[in-house]
Amino acid sequence: MQIVGYDSGDDAGLLVSDGDGLDYVALDAGTDLAYTLGERHCAGTVHEETHIACDAPRAPYCRDHQYTWVCARCTGTCLKDEMDCYDDHAVYLAAFAPNVFKVGVTKHWRLDTRLREQGADRAAHIRTVDNGRVAREIEAGIAETVTDRVRVPTKREGLHRAVDADLWNEFVAEFDPIETFEFDYGFDLADQPMAETIATGTVRGTKGRLLVLDHAGSTYAVDMRDLVGYEVEAGRTEKDVQSSLGAFG
Known part of the structure; x- marks a missing residue:
């Protein structure tokens, strides 16, 4: 096997x-x-x-x-032969305990699923746009000051800890979120x-x-x-x- x-x-x-x-x-x-x-x-x-x-x-x-998923490397300039991401996309922020925050993009209908796949502790949906190209452009702009990748060892280090709520709330307030999420993995x-x-x-x-x-x-x-x-x-x-x-x- x-x-x-x-x-x-x-x-x-x-x-x-x-x-x-x-x-x-x-x-x-x-x-x-x-x-x-x-x-x-x-x-x-x-x-x-x-x-x-x-x-x-x-x-x-x-x-x-x-x-290799080419969309993960996209910053608004399509890397495929023909752009095909014409459905709604969500730009989000995710928190990993205790104080690591990242920006990301996913198809709107997969937002909750994507956050759980990444193991986010908290998250905020900050923009909805009508295609992946625009979403990636927004992500790339935010990623100039906020990381767009959190590695597994960093996530493991926070498994027994909670998110710094004050720091997270202060960070998210700057982006006027559409909705927020909290996850409990038990x-x-x-x-x-x-x-x-x-x-x-x-x-x-x-x-x-x-x-x-x-x-x-x-x-x-x-x-x-x-x-x-x-x-x-x-x-x-x-x-x-x-x-x-x-x-x-």
Whole structure:
């Protein structure tokens, strides 16, 4: 079996191929996850619900199967042969605990979904425009002073913390938001989970790409992208992992 993909957001899960078909492993809170990681190589591709395997050593994807979404690099000048983003787009601000704020763009109908996919703690919808080109132009202007990317390690560092509400409210007020959002991922963490790459433990939940697991008396935060490409066997891992001080209490 091989982990060949994942979903973040409300319906978070891992996509596992056994060579004959695909299984979707839901990552609901309380789920007991029990896989041992083996060798890692390219995850291949999924086409029409069929996994097409690839044994290239580069992971999670080799050059032939790596996909780059050109719209993510757009700043208002279309990078495609023909512009096709003519539906309404939302420009938003997102907060990641305790005090990291970013600007972003998504299709209007995907706004709530996109924020959850990123693991935002709070967010503000600040503009709606009728195509992606204009949205990217607005984003690029704001990105001169506000970051447009927050990396997973930064998000992991704030898993046990809350957003600085005063700082966030002061920041958002400058943009006269259309609507605001608050998200609760239900972790109730006293300390920052340790970074680890495992697929064994009791699921606390997910926050964007981060999977939070309790295992052997400690809590871990796993970047799900780091699991993609691993061959797995059913059964709890015997891998030695760092333990938190609480594991010895």
